[in-house]
Amino acid sequence: MKSEIEIFREFIRKKGLRNTPERETIIEEIFASHDHFDVDELYLRLKSKKKKISKPSIYRLIPYLLESGLIQEAYFEDGHLHYEHIYGHEHHCHLRCLNCGKIIEFEEKYLKKVENRLAEKYDFLVKGHKFEVLGYCPKCKAHI
Amino acid sequence: MKSEIEIFREFIRKKGLRNTPERETIIEEIFASHDHFDVDELYLRLKSKKKKISKPSIYRLIPYLLESGLIQEAYFEDGHLHYEHIYGHEHHCHLRCLNCGKIIEFEEKYLKKVENRLAEKYDFLVKGHKFEVLGYCPKCKAHI
DNA sequence: GTATGTGCAAATCATTTGCATTCTC
DNA sequence: GAGAATGCAAATGATTTGCACATAC
Numbered sequence A, B: 001m002k003s004e005i006e007i008f009r010e011f012i013r014k015k016g017l018r019n020t021p022e023r024e025t026i027i028e029e030i031f032a033s034h035d036h037f038d039v040d041e042l043y044l045r046l047k048s049k050k051k052k053i054s055k056p057s058i059y060r061l062i063p064y065l066l067e068s069g070l071i072q073e074a075y076f077e078d079g080h081l082h083y084e085h086i087y088g089h090e091h092h093c094h095l096r097c098l099n100c101g102k103i104i105e106f107e108e109k110y111l112k113k114v115e116n117r118l119a120e121k122y123d124f125l126v127k128g129h130k131f132e133v134l135g136y137c138p139k140c141k142a143h144i
Numbered sequence C: 001g002t003a004t005g006t007g008c009a010a011a012t013c014a015t016t017t018g019c020a021t022t023c024t025c
Numbered sequence D: 001g002a003g004a005a006t007g008c009a010a011a012t013g014a015t016t017t018g019c020a021c022a023t024a025c
Helices: A004-015 A021-032 A039-048 A055-067 A110-122 B004-015 B021-032 B039-048 B055-067 B110-122
Strands: A071-077 A080-085 A093-097 A103-106 A125-136 B071-077 B080-085 B093-097 B103-106 B125-136
Touching: A004 A021, A004 A055, A021 A039, A021 A055, A039 A055, A039 A080, A055 A071, A071 A093, A071 A125, A071 B071, A110 A125, A110 B110, A110 B125, A125 B110, B004 B021, B004 B055, B021 B039, B021 B055, B039 B055, B039 B080, B055 B071, B071 B093, B071 B125, B110 B125
Parallel strands: A093 A125, B093 B125
Antiparallel strands: A071 A080, A093 A103, A125 B125, B071 B080, B093 B103
């Protein structure tokens, strides 16, 4: 299995773009952790490791990471998007509390079949899915 | 079946809040169409009908509409959230093109079962779900 | 060498907030 | 009459853009 960086280099070459140390640093940092991330948090992580990467460089890289299939939007919360890897890590879905924001991850293998069915029916090249179940967690459902 | 306004009035009363003509106007406009909506577009729709409703009033109402179960976030796109009704209309999921933004709606009844299973397993009060399948539409997949 | 990428500072756009006024209960 | 809600204008915060400089191919 190719590494994320290899996938990215290939993608960049195919698009006729250029790779840079900044981009490799960002990708390395994203894949160093298995967690979700958002731009600001990623920026601070890089900063704390003394890597001088600007936020615009992160923002400018994200569309390419999405297009290359390395990451995917996970959910929108607290006024900004959160992303997750979809290469090399088990895909998962989210159960989210509408009150406190608590997130529980779970797997649902059946959705892969739904993807395939849709791909065929609508002639889409399906790259993944986002499945969120929304409700109130045990603590919060007591108060509403 | 109760109307949306009735549901909302009941919700407001239960919460000890106050209903206003502005709120009723907004809700009426939201449910006058079966489409998704976003704040700006809703604001313009109201404006074009000579209803003087300010954007902050819409923004301040949305959390209550979400909490009362009348609407739900549909997807985040073009820098802002889009909402959809979940009361009185058939729930649907979205197949979205990552390149051009084209959206196809589809139904997937099995997800209701997933909801029930999760509600039991994690002791959540489940209110709904959001299922998006992402990929490239027939036109766009040719170019990438 | 050329076009792309970078960092910075400034601009943009969605959303939120402070506040004086108005309205609901 | 007290507490909520409204509209406005200003503030906030995420994201984008313009631009001069650096660098990958």
